[in-house]
Amino acid sequence: EAQVTQNPRYLITVTGKKLTVTCSQNMNHEYMSWYRQDPGLGLRQIYYSMNVEVTDKGDVPEGYKVSRKEKRNFPLILESPSPNQTSLYFCASSLGAVSEQYFGPGTRLTVT
Amino acid sequence: EDQVTQSPEALRLQEGESSSLNCSYTVSGLRGLFWYRQDPGKGPEFLFTLYSAGEEKEKERLKATLTKKESFLHITAPKPEDSATYLCAVQVGNYGQNFVFGPGTRLSVLP
Numbered sequence: 001e002a003q004v005t006q007n008p009r010y011l012i013t014v015t016g017k018k019l020t021v022t023c024s025q026n027m028n029h030e031y032m033s034w035y036r037q038d039p040g041l042g043l044r045q046i047y048y049s050m051n052v053e054v055t056d057k058g059d060v061p062e063g064y065k066v067s068r069k070e071k072r073n074f075p076l077i078l079e080s081p082s083p084n085q086t087s088l089y090f091c092a093s094s095l096g097a098v099s100e101q102y103f104g105p106g107t108r109l110t111v112t
Numbered sequence: 113e114d115q116v117t118q119s120p121e122a123l124r125l126q127e128g129e130s131s132s133l134n135c136s137y138t139v140s141g142l143r144g145l146f147w148y149r150q151d152p153g154k155g156p157e158f159l160f161t162l163y164s165a166g167e168e169k170e171k172e173r174l175k176a177t178l179t180k181k182e183s184f185l186h187i188t189a190p191k192p193e194d195s196a197t198y199l200c201a202v203q204v205g206n207y208g209q210n211f212v213f214g215p216g217t218r219l220s221v222l223p
Contacts, residue, residue, distance in 0.1 A: 004155075031209050043156070043199065043213040056208055090155050097209055098144045098163075103155030 002027045004104035006091050012110045021076045021107050023091030031094045032074040036087040081111045114139040114204050116214035124220045133185040133217045135200030143203040145183050147176050150197045190221045
């Protein structure tokens, strides 16, 4: 089954404790993105990747890091999480630059 | 600054009562406009892509249209299973994959 998977689905952590949210797709897609979704603000793009080792900033990259060492994986790293990064995070992938995106199920992160 | 707004914020319809959702955008260069459906607790699900003014696409009870400044999602004779949040997104920039999403319209269809 074609899908985007994210782990963990739920995470509660404390300020400053480094964490990684994994994202994997099995569709051989070139493009992958990370978004956060907050009430009243909608989905905002954090980072995207056009291919292995090629990444670029979205609208809200501060406090986040990404890497793309393999085509299927695109982890999101929070080196020193803060409470304002409490949010619902989605990973997405697409075949081409101007193609529909396939979204993962989401990761709900709470930073206390 | 690239901006996307959606109206109304929420909409309640009776089953069979047709209506339209609006997505207005102000962007420097539109590469594509996308409609997604999002059910509670799930990731968005793709519906349509529109690339140029005048383009229309249909799928079951949904029809999307695009002008130079806005897009409409028309829902004909909706059913309760059409209840969801509908998101509009624009792809901008000359290269890469920058997306700007609107805040969404929360649709409830009552039986």
